Amino acid sequence: MIRFDNVSKQYPGGFEALLGVSYHLQRGQMAYLTGHSGAGKSTMLKLISLIERPSRGQIFLDGVNLNNIGKGKIPYIRRNIGIIFQNHQLLFDRNVYQNVALPLIIAGYRHQEVSKRVRAALDQVDLLNKEKAMPITLSGGEQQRVGIARAIVHKPGLLLADEPTGNLDPELSKEIMQLFERFNQVGVSVMIASHDLNLIDEMGYPVISLDDGQLVRNDLALGVAS
Amino acid sequence: MAKPAEQKRGVLPQRNSLFKAYLLHHARVFISSLGELTRRPIASLMTIAVIAIALALPSGLYLLLHNLNQISADWDSSAQMSLFLKADISERKVERLAQRLNLRKDIDNIKVITPEEALDDFIRISGFGDVLNSLDKNPLPAVIVIQPVVNTINPISVSQLLKEMKALPEVDIAQLDLEWVKRLYTMLDIANRAIWVVSILLGIAVLFTVGNTIRLDIQNRKEEIIVTKLIGATNAFIRRPFLYTGLWYGLTGSLLALILTNVAINLLEQPVHKLAGLYDSNFELIGLSFDNTMILVLISCLLSLGGSWLAVGRQLSKIEPS
Numbered sequence: 209m210i211r212f213d214n215v216s217k218q219y220p221g222g223f224e225a226l227l228g229v230s231y232h233l234q235r236g237q238m239a240y241l242t243g244h245s246g247a248g249k250s251t252m253l254k255l256i257s258l259i260e261r262p263s264r265g266q267i268f269l270d271g272v273n274l275n276n277i278g279k280g281k282i283p284y285i286r287r288n289i290g291i292i293f294q295n296h297q298l299l300f301d302r303n304v305y306q307n308v309a310l311p312l313i314i315a316g317y318r319h320q321e322v323s324k325r326v327r328a329a330l331d332q333v334d335l336l337n338k339e340k341a342m343p344i345t346l347s348g349g350e351q352q353r354v355g356i357a358r359a360i361v362h363k364p365g366l367l368l369a370d371e372p373t374g375n376l377d378p379e380l381s382k383e384i385m386q387l388f389e390r391f392n393q394v395g396v397s398v399m400i401a402s403h404d405l406n407l408i409d410e411m412g413y414p415v416i417s418l419d420d421g422q423l424v425r426n427d428l429a430l431g432v433a434s
Numbered sequence: 435m436a437k438p439a440e441q442k443r444g445v446l447p448q449r450n451s452l453f454k455a456y457l458l459h460h461a462r463v464f465i466s467s468l469g470e471l472t473r474r475p476i477a478s479l480m481t482i483a484v485i486a487i488a489l490a491l492p493s494g495l496y497l498l499l500h501n502l503n504q505i506s507a508d509w510d511s512s513a514q515m516s517l518f519l520k521a522d523i524s525e526r527k528v529e530r531l532a533q534r535l536n537l538r539k540d541i542d543n544i545k546v547i548t549p550e551e552a553l554d555d556f557i558r559i560s561g562f563g564d565v566l567n568s569l570d571k572n573p574l575p576a577v578i579v580i581q582p583v584v585n586t587i588n589p590i591s592v593s594q595l596l597k598e599m600k601a602l603p604e605v606d607i608a609q610l611d612l613e614w615v616k617r618l619y620t621m622l623d624i625a626n627r628a629i630w631v632v633s634i635l636l637g638i639a640v641l642f643t644v645g646n647t648i649r650l651d652i653q654n655r656k657e658e659i660i661v662t663k664l665i666g667a668t669n670a671f672i673r674r675p676f677l678y679t680g681l682w683y684g685l686t687g688s689l690l691a692l693i694l695t696n697v698a699i700n701l702l703e704q705p706v707h708k709l710a711g712l713y714d715s716n717f718e719l720i721g722l723s724f725d726n727t728m729i730l731v732l733i734s735c736l737l738s739l740g741g742s743w744l745a746v747g748r749q750l751s752k753i754e755p756s
Contacts, residue, residue: 259664299657319455
């Protein structure tokens with residue numbers, strides 16, 4: 209699903225965020241991305257979601273070489289990724305339903321289809337009774353679940369989560385992780401950036417670890433370099 | 435049997451319904467961008483008022499000029515030409531000349547004033563009766579007053595006629611008080627151009643006003659734009675609500691401008707009618723025609739759309755997730 213092939217990223221100014229990183233997350237696999245802050249986790253997620261471009265090397269997403277994707281095609285690549293942010297990035301002037309429906313409206317789904325899918329997504333995160341609520345009235349955990357519903361409502365092939373449990377207590381964190389597990393069980397590839405090592409150990413999924421931009425642990429089988 | 439129908443209602447909409455969904459989406463954005471305006475009523479009203487004033491001003495000036503043209507067209511028809519004949523022309527010759535002139539196509543009608551009539555008039559008007567009576571000979575020549583045919587708003591043909599009249603052997607002096615008409619036309623022409631300049635400047639003002647309002651709007655919704663970009667929104671999708679907002683500004687602004695202009699016309703109608711009555715004229719104030727109205731609305735919409743297009747184009751490329 210995600211294949212990094214000797215990827216380096218140097219920011220303007222010379223900072224090397226990633227150095228020769230290679231790994232392959234198979235379709236349907238779930239993995240954790242760890243490393244202390246500044247190790248390159250965010251850079252890696254930004255490269256996958258085409259917010260940044262690699263300085264060297266190639267990234268394949270579902271078999272597509274991202275280096276060949278022009279600016280105008282970026283939105284269509286992103287539609288196959290569900291991104292979950294640490295601060296969930298909900299739109300606070302819209303209710304839960306409208307927030308979750310956004311990816312479907314962007315993709316041009318029909319009205320009936322939209323409401324059907326939004327309800328299904330809200331049901332999966334157990335928030336069906338809050339569809340009319342404004343995000344500001346929800347608890348932190350609930351807001352994060354709305355963010356997750358928004359990320360999965362259009363059934364993307366890949367879920368990317370950036371510190372999804374960063375602001376939650378251990379109990380809620382575990383719930384959220386189990387939610388990701390459920391999505392993974394129905395075939396969605398999942399990559400979760402997290403520093404919650406205890407929880408990661410407990411969940412027992414492959415881990416890739418970054419330190420100073422270099423891969424120091426890779427539980428995933430290395431992709432065949434072409 | 436139900437299968438094909440099921441498939442047709444599949445996950446991703448079919449092309450036909452995709453197009454329908456696209457139109458529906460446009461309609462929804464069109465309406466929701468109006469809702470966006472009503473959410474900040476004071477700010478929106480101020481922008482709309484600025485647009486309306488900027489449009490009502492040139493519209494009002496245009497109407498003023500249009501009405502002046504109308505009045506001066508009436509004056510033009512009253513531009514008479516006086517042919518003062520030579521003193522030694524006999525009454526018969528005067529008569530014949532009059533008949534000849536009457537046949538000309540560029541002369542509407544003529545009136546002959548014999549020296550006697552002229553003297554009578556002069557005595558009556560001037561009150562110098564005694565002095566004039568003491569003259570042993572009538573010093574006044576015969577006069578033929580010509581009413582030229584009014585063709586369009588063009589003084590050139592009239593001055594051509596004047597030239598020809600001057601060349602006639604019987605005519606001593608041919609006089610036409612056309613100079614002031616010419617001057618008036620020149621002034622109206624200048625005013626016309628001035629209105630164009632003012633209109634263009636105010637049009638640019640509308641463009642920038644809407645552009646700036648939309649720019650602020652985009653700034654305020656920066657977070658939202660970034661999130662929607664990350665979710666996979668195309669630039670066109672993000673642009674759309676802002677462009678429709680611009681369109682609404684143009685539409686409502688022009689409607690308010692129309693109201694302002696028409697209220698002003700209504701306020702002026704009574705006194706103008708009164709004034710015209712004093713001048714024994716049945717002059718009526720001309721308001722904005724249907725065509726004028728449509729053009730005003732169209733120009734306003736185009737300018738506002740253009741302004742928001744400028745703002746959106748400049749701002750959206752600057753807002754990228756990072």
